[in-house]
Each structure stands twice: as C-alpha cells, then as structure tokens.
Amino acid sequence: MKRIKVGVIGAGRIGKVHIENISVRIPTVEIVAVADTFVEEAKKVAEKFAIKSFMASYKEILSNREVAAVIICSPTNTHAQYIIESAQAGKHIFCEKPLDLSLEKIRTVLDIVAKAGVKLMVGFNRRFDPNFAKVQQIVRDGKIGIPHVLKITSRDPEPPPAEYVAASGGMFLDMTIHDFDMARFVMGTEVSEVYAKANVLINSAIGKAGDVDTAVTTLFFENGAIGTIDNSRKAVYGYDQRIEVFGSEGMVMIGNNTPDNHIYYNANGLHGPLPLHFFMDRYTESYAIEIQAFINAIMNDEDLPVTGKDGLMSVAIGLAAKKSAFENRPVKLSEIL
C-alpha cells in the first residue's frame, strides 16, 4: 500500500481530532511527527497513537524531508507564518480556519503558496458534514432550480469566555465565518453585499470586550439571491445548526442531529431529545471525512475541495459584516476586497 507521511503542528483539541481520525481511519497515512509548544501535549498524543516523534518546534517538522504534508492546528495568529514556511519547505498544507484575520496577510500567504506550487486546504469541516453536503448536492444538481433564498440558523450552546472573545476577531470572524463559507458553498455563487444587525443580549461582558452575541446577517449574492443568517452565542437547548435553500423549483432543508431518535409521550405532551450539544459531537463525522478528502487530493494530485480562495472570501465577508454592524449600513464586498 502506498503511504504518505505527514506532520501535525498543534496538539490541542482540534489537532487531536485530526490525529485520531488519521490514525484510526486512514491507513494510507503515517503521522511521523507532532509538534506543540506545550511539548507534554505533543508527547501524550504521540504515545497514544504510536507517532514516532514529538517536539516543541514546528520547524523540525518542516525540515523533515519525509514529511509530504502538514496539518496546521495552532492558534490563528500563527497560521500565516506556518503556512508560508511550510509552502517554502515544499509541504502540502491543511490549515484550520481562519487563515488570518487580515485580508492583506492572507493575500500574501496565497501568493507564496501559489508560487511554491503546493496545495493548501482550509479547514471548513462543515462542508463535509453529511447533512450540509446533501444540501449542497441537491442544489448543485439543480433539484431546487435557481436558488432564490438561503436561510442559515447557527447557534452555539454557550458563549466562549470573555478573554477568548477579545482575541477571536469577534463573532462574525470566529463563529459566523463558518456560515459565510457554508453560504458560498451551498449557493455556488459569490456574496456581493452584506448587512449585519447585531446586539449584546446574552452577556454584557461580551459587549465590554467589543463584541456581540446575537446577530442577523443579510447576504446579497451576485446572482440576485438573498440570504439570511441568524446567530446566537447561547441556545440553552444545545447546538442549533440548520440550513434551508429555496429556489424556483423547490426547497431543501436540513436540521440538527440528536443522540437518539426516541419520542416519549406522557399526559403532558410529546417529548424528544435535544440536538447534539456542540460541534465536537455534531461534526465528528465531518472532521474525519474532511481530512480524508485532503489526503485523497494530495495522494491523487487532484483539486482540493476547499481552497485558499475560500479561506480568503469567508474572512472578507466576515470583515464586511463587522463593518456593516458597526456602521449600520449595507457594505459591498468591493469595499473590503
């Protein structure tokens, strides 16, 4: 069996997810090294999955000649630097979203990647969720005709700590960015204008940190379709992730997944299960399919399913939304890009 060797940079929560999925599900890949500045974390995961080396510095991975590809799972503010160095070292790259919060820096990164001739995939895992993928497939197959209206509901079960909020770039770039990518993915057309109305309704500490916790965003697409995304940082009933696309010939929608599908009736009514609580439960499968898709593209030298441009555009829409919410007016993408 042909095998490919990869290194993982960052052994935090999401790094561990990728390491486990690769180890358990992708026999064609060998993880040869894992790096984390918290070297104890790297050691732990290396031992658990029989990875032969671990280290504090990602540079050791980049200088390892047998490593064909790197999986970047480090904090956002390191992404640009690590991608650039990885590209220059001739490695294919999988990088968690967002590439960066600055469009200028992202453009620089993409240029360097292009010149290096390596592949770069951005970790928009939801595209690989069987539910979202099904929506996109039905739209792409023309089953709803021409898309007219997009609806995305995206609510977290609980807000992040205020300190996280401060460094995250704000809700639009941290949370809604997934929805912006999903919007482009399922509609198959670009966003041309954004209007975001946002507020602090859940936690005033979030407001003090300069962020919002509740928002409704209108997207206007190049083909004339209109979208709406509603976000909340706190749905007491759990992670609420739904999407609907309405078109000239039909409509498709998907809902949440639940731990089981029981329905219980008693004298007070019908009762059923809550949605899976958060993204690690809901999107478990999507992470596995995502990393497999990256490996497949590398091994077969095929186009990647999520590109650097996707990483750029989602940040651009996020910045437009932020500006729109701040200035309370519609903002054209052309103002941002």
Added chain:
Amino acid sequence: MKRIKVGVIGAGRIGKVHIENISVRIPTVEIVAVADTFVEEAKKVAEKFAIKSFMASYKEILSNREVAAVIICSPTNTHAQYIIESAQAGKHIFCEKPLDLSLEKIRTVLDIVAKAGVKLMVGFNRRFDPNFAKVQQIVRDGKIGIPHVLKITSRDPEPPPAEYVAASGGMFLDMTIHDFDMARFVMGTEVSEVYAKANVLINSAIGKAGDVDTAVTTLFFENGAIGTIDNSRKAVYGYDQRIEVFGSEGMVMIGNNTPDNHIYYNANGLHGPLPLHFFMDRYTESYAIEIQAFINAIMNDEDLPVTGKDGLMSVAIGLAAKKSAFENRPVKLSEIL
C-alpha cells in the same frame, strides 16, 4: 338567546368567508344585510345563507338602525371612507387589512373612530390560527425567556396577476404586512428599525409594475431583539408559512399544515404531502375564530384582540420596508411615523 345584528359590506371572496362562518358557526349573530356594488354577488350569497336583504349600496346598511356592527370586506381604497361613515353611524367595525396605504389617512380614520366611541378591529386573521396563536402563547407565558431572535418564512404558492400587483401597494404592503403584524404579535414589542433587501427573481412583469417578488427583511425591535422575514411570491410546493422565536430560555417553532400526514416509503426514499396550497385552505379555521373574537368583544363590550393601532403599525413597517428596499439602507420607524 341574545342576538346581535350585523351587515356585511363587500360580497367577494373574503366577504363570503365571513358570511359563511357567521351563518354556520355563530348562532348569536344575524346577518341582516349584505351590500356589494356587484349586486348579483350580494344576492347570491344572501339567498344561500337566508340573509333577509341585499343591496348595491353600503349606505343602506349604515342607515339601518338595527345593525350594530359592520364587516367591511370591500377593496382597500374604500376602507377609510367606509370606516369613517360606519363610525359616524355608530356601528362597531370589523375591517379587512390594510386600513389604508396612507398613514395620514389611517390616523384620521382612527381619530374619528375614537371620537365616535365605536370598536374597530382589523382583519389580521393569522393571529387566530391555532399554530401562530400557540407560538404567541408560549412566548407570552415566558417559556422561551426573553425573545432574542424572530424568524418568519412566508411564501405564496404563486404570484398575483401583474395588474393586481400594481394596485396592491407592493409586496411589503400586500403580503409582508401579515408578517409584520405577526412579528409584533408574537414578540410583544414594537419594531424600531427595518432593513429590506428585495429583488425580482420570479416574474419580470412584477418588476415592470414597480414591485418585487423576493425579499429578506431584517426587523430591529425596541427591546433589542432582531428578526428576519423571508418572502417569495412563488413556492412551487405550496403555501409556506413558518415561524420561530428564539429566546434566552428556549425556542418555539411552528410549521405548515398538510391535507393528511401520510408517509410513503419506496425504494427511492420517503415521501410525504405538500403543505395546504394557499391561505383559504391553511387559514380556514383562523377566519372562523377571528370573526367569533370580534363578535365576542362586541357582545361583551371587551377589548378587541386586534386594534386600529395594529392596523396603523403594520402599514408603517410596510412603508419603512419599502423605503429601505428602495434606498438600500436601514430605515427607522421614526422616519415614517
């Protein structure tokens, strides 16, 4: 049994609905006269429901001393005039929506009604639909905590004729006006700002008539909550009327009604019924409950469940939405009112 005598002005489609509901379901009411400029229509319905008199002119009803209340089902451009004359004749009034398309005229009407001391109810029938009423009840009972986000989907099965569009005041005042009223009804707070993004995606004739057929409207409420309404004039799968209210302690949603609830499986998948096709099927029950509520309030001298102010506000929001869509900017209600 105490009985009340009413007259009906306008024997078109909706007039007939009210006449049948009253005749069949409300034994405490006697319809004593029906007026329509197409007197043949008045005659037909009078005979069918054993109404003792019919005539071409509404004035005969207003001068009839035994008539305690009138049901106004004539075209929109007659509403203001008929309400004014009815109030001056001392009749209680049920009037179909909208009261008028001019806020100034509506204000004049409401002043005259107030001075006359009669009751005026506006025909927002959806408030009486068991599904919508249940949503409002759950929100009002505090079961979802403080409302944060409102979502309304409202799609017609087919666009009206272009000539109708021209006279209707446009989609926001003709179709979305129901959703604006519903937004105020379920949220229990006033709208303070509107942003509407609209387009012509279904029928270019609608665009030529100066109207739109697809829209997404953002509502900002006085309590800080945010709403989104998506409208389309043509859902090929039928009348699509759904609502969801999300709050600090939960969420409530309602969906469409169907003619039956069968589920059919074959080798190709699961298949089920379409929503009831249009408003006369979906809202059948709501019309009956609505007119009963009007009668009850009259007979018991109680507050009306839908007031003249409700009629005013829904038009104001509609005008703000229209202005917003035209100028592509958020419009505060204070600019309109």
Added chain:
Amino acid sequence: MKRIKVGVIGAGRIGKVHIENISVRIPTVEIVAVADTFVEEAKKVAEKFAIKSFMASYKEILSNREVAAVIICSPTNTHAQYIIESAQAGKHIFCEKPLDLSLEKIRTVLDIVAKAGVKLMVGFNRRFDPNFAKVQQIVRDGKIGIPHVLKITSRDPEPPPAEYVAASGGMFLDMTIHDFDMARFVMGTEVSEVYAKANVLINSAIGKAGDVDTAVTTLFFENGAIGTIDNSRKAVYGYDQRIEVFGSEGMVMIGNNTPDNHIYYNANGLHGPLPLHFFMDRYTESYAIEIQAFINAIMNDEDLPVTGKDGLMSVAIGLAAKKSAFENRPVKLSEIL
C-alpha cells in the same frame, strides 16, 4: 337546486353530529324530522337547526311520505328493527355501526333490505378520514405493491364506564370493530382467520363485567398477508390512531392529528403537542365527508362506499376475535360465518 328530505332517528351525541353536518354543509338536504324517545333532545336540536318537526317515535318519520332517507343513530339494540321497518317503508338507510351483535339477525336485515331495493350504508366513519383514506388510496393504487403486513394501533384515551362495557358486546365488538373494518378497507381482501390475545390491565371492573381492556389481534388474510392490531382502552396521552401497510414495493403509514404543530425546545428537551383527545375531535371531518358520501350516493343512485356486507363482516371478525381470546386459539372466519 334539487333537494332531498331526510329524517333522523336518535338525537344523541352522534345524531347531533350528523344533523349539524347536514344542516351546515349539505345544502341539497333538508332534515324534515328528528325523533328521539327523549323528546326534549329532539326538540332542542330541531330548534337549533330549524328542523320543522320533532317527535318521540321514529314511526312518524317512516310514515312521512316526503322522507326519502333515514339516518339511524339510536342504540345498537334498536338498529335491526329500525332498518327493517325503514326498508319496508321504502326509505334509504344510513345506520350507525354495528348493525347488530348477532350475525343471524344481520343476515335477516340484509335480506329484507335487498328485497326492499333500498340502499343501506353503515357508519364506518374512519374510512372517510383524510389520513386513512390516503392510506387506502396508496395501497389501492399499487404504490406499495402487494400488501404483506398490516399494523393498526388503536387506543382510546380512557375506558368507558363499566355499565357501558356490559352492554357493548365487549371491546372487540365495540372498539376493535372499527379496526376490523379498517383492515378490510385498506387491505382490499377478506380476513380468513383471527387470533386475539387479550387481558385486563387497566381496570378490574372491566374484567368483572366480562370484558378486556388490552388486546393484540392477529389477522390472517385470504391473500396470505398478515395483520396485527393492538388496542388499549386507556392511553394517557390521548387518542392514538395509527396505521401502516407494508408491501412488496413499499410502505405507507399515517399518524395522529394534533391541535397544532408547535415544537418547543428548552434545556430539558424537545416538546410537542398531544394527539387530538378523542374521536369527536380526531374524526370531525370524517363524519362530514361520510354523510355527504351517503347523500351523494342516494341522489345520484350510485353504489354506497360502505355496504351492509361491510357491516356484517366487521361483526363476524369481532365475534371470531372474541371467541379466539376466550378459547386462546386461532379461529377461522368459516367457524363464525
């Protein structure tokens, strides 16, 4: 408009349902007389619906020459006699189920009806329920291929009083009889053998009255298909009426109706409405469609949708089930018929 005159015998609960449906929905029918041994009941309903005569004795209706058809809603033990006299008086007959509890008497009745050349319809209203009718239509249209398995769940919200039980003929002839008719209706083939397992689990008074309150009945059909019916006299969550037909090419199922379709989420789970509480709520529409179907068949001289044979067969299956439960062995219909 051609009109037909009918008389109603029995002004109890179900009689009132038929009277209201005819009065309100069927303009081609005039109810000219209503008879009830409790003449006050007859008087009340006559006044409410402007029926010109009421009386204590059904004989006055039968001797009324202008009456073309009678609706028999009196107690079961009067059905046979009233049908016979009605037939001999040349009236068409609608009779509530069951025709009688004795097969011999039913056969006599059917013979007399046949000789008199009048039409006789038995009130199996559920056949006209939009849900059940849809199942039958899908099966009849061949969409599930050849039917192999039938499942009926039929549970009442609360047991009848013990004194009612004693006179009812027992659960199989009082309650399950509807399911037996439904089985024949949707499967389009006859039952050849029955096995019923029953018990008293809800109320020992029912057991003392010689009846059961919980049962599972297996039906074997002439075409080789197998069915199962589960019954309970007490479902605390309301009237539970579901059916499923499985065949060589697919499956169709229907569920309960609810007063609304809201879904409410809070931190404890998903919550929804209970089924409509009992048959007067769930089958409201079916009663109206049923009596219309009777009138249509009379006026157009067409075949009736539910015949005397249907009345006979459902009792036969009920008697077989009773015998089977008593003797704990499968009972062939040929032992009964």
Added chain:
Amino acid sequence: MKRIKVGVIGAGRIGKVHIENISVRIPTVEIVAVADTFVEEAKKVAEKFAIKSFMASYKEILSNREVAAVIICSPTNTHAQYIIESAQAGKHIFCEKPLDLSLEKIRTVLDIVAKAGVKLMVGFNRRFDPNFAKVQQIVRDGKIGIPHVLKITSRDPEPPPAEYVAASGGMFLDMTIHDFDMARFVMGTEVSEVYAKANVLINSAIGKAGDVDTAVTTLFFENGAIGTIDNSRKAVYGYDQRIEVFGSEGMVMIGNNTPDNHIYYNANGLHGPLPLHFFMDRYTESYAIEIQAFINAIMNDEDLPVTGKDGLMSVAIGLAAKKSAFENRPVKLSEIL
C-alpha cells in the same frame, strides 16, 4: 495503563468488526491472536491491525496462557464446542448469537461455564444501540408506568440466499431471535407464551427450503403484557427497525436512523432519505459499545449486561415461535423449556 489480552476466533465479517472496534477504540485491550480456518483471512486482519499472531486453529488461542478472554465469531454450529473448551481453559467468553439451536446443548454449555467460573456474554448487540438502549432506560425508569403493549417492527432489506436459510435454523431463530431478546430486554419480564403466524410471500425458494419470510408474532408476558413483532425478509426501502412500548403512564418509541436528515420539497411533495440500509450501517455504534461493555465487565469483575440465560431464553422463544407457526396454535414456553 492496565491492559488485558484477548484472542479472536473467527475472522469473518463480524469478527472483523470486533477486531476493528477493539483495536481502534479500546486502548486497554490487546488482541494477541486471531484464528480462522481460512487462515488467509486471519492473516489479513492480523496485519491490518498489527495483531502479533494468526493461525488456523482456535486451539492455539485457548492454550495461550496470556489470553484472558476469547471473542467467538465462528459459525453457529461451532459455538457450543468452542465455549466449552474456552471455559475449561479458564477464558472469559464473548460469543456471537445464537449460542446453539438446541436448548439441551445450551444448557450443557451453561452448566460447564458456571462450573468453570468464567464469564460468558452473548452478542445481542442491539441492546447497545443508543435508540434501543434509550427505550429500555425510559421503561426501566418507570416513565411509561407499567408496560402493557410492546410493538416491534423488524424488516431486513433483502432475504438471505436460500442456502443460508437452510442452515440458519429458520427466520425465527436467525432473524426474529434479535427481536425476542429485545422484547425481554425492554419489557424487563419473561415471555410465557408465543403465537406466530407466518407465510412465504417474498421468495418461494425460501418456502422450499422449509422456512418463511413474513411473520407476525404475538408474545404474552408473565406480567400480563402483550407484544407483537412483525418481520419481513424484504423491505425495499431498507432496514426497518422500530420499537414502541406502551404503558399505564405513557409511551416511548424509536425509529430508524438515516444517512442524513434532509427534507426536499418540490411540486410533487416532500421527500426524504431512506433508513440506513442494513445492520452493519445501522448498528455500527452498537457493536463498539457492546464489546466495550464486555471488556469493562471482565476488567472490573462486574456482571455482564447480556448473560448465558439471555442466550438460552431467546432460543427458547424462537423454538416456541417456530412450533407455533408450524402447528398454528399458541405455544407456552413451558412446553419448550
């Protein structure tokens, strides 16, 4: 980390499932040997999961002193012999269902296991499916009160080959046996009597092999509750596995799992996904939880969640059902046991 060493006997489909689940998910277990008479199969799986030895004969596993437990996944007719020898070798045992088709042999096996003082778990994996487990939990917690009626629907997507049927012991012992175990599991009481009505409706070759392909089985429980199981060997829409328990205080039901939860509307209706096609898709998770439960019980010296008695009882009910179908009469378990 404390680790336990196990050997696997039988490297066919289900053996591979257990090997993968243990290797990937249970770090506390090391599979040290895999045996299969088709030694190539043993070799393949041993290499894939880095198992250090493989062999043709199970005896090598039993004589391996470091092996604490064996997983028996060989054909049914070898189960009894392998369990006996494993017990005598002092190994704990996990064995696929059924233990054997002869009650006498099963009794002998259980006696020897008891004397040997080892643990024996039977592979009724469905007990560990999150849906079925939820039903059992709700019943056990008393949320439906006292169970009165059990309904199980269990349909395969396609019949097995006729040659398989011949050796399988027939549908009741091969397919329904899972439902019999589920009945005991969720009801928490024993079956005392069985009536099975069966037929050949799908494939006459199955009939020629002396088996049936469609059945409805009535179960009578010691506490007076009644159950019904309907089986088909061919549901064109996929694997149909549902259960419902109805009791004095409520009802709980679970349905099928689907690959995604999309709903698609077009002008012809609503459309959704089919159930997961067969048991390897539907019960994937249950196999992993099951084997983990076995390992946990061994490592912590706790009671097993599925015992030898469970293996005995399900076969006994299966034999009673077979006898009942053959003789067309209810059969008491006491006739069999």
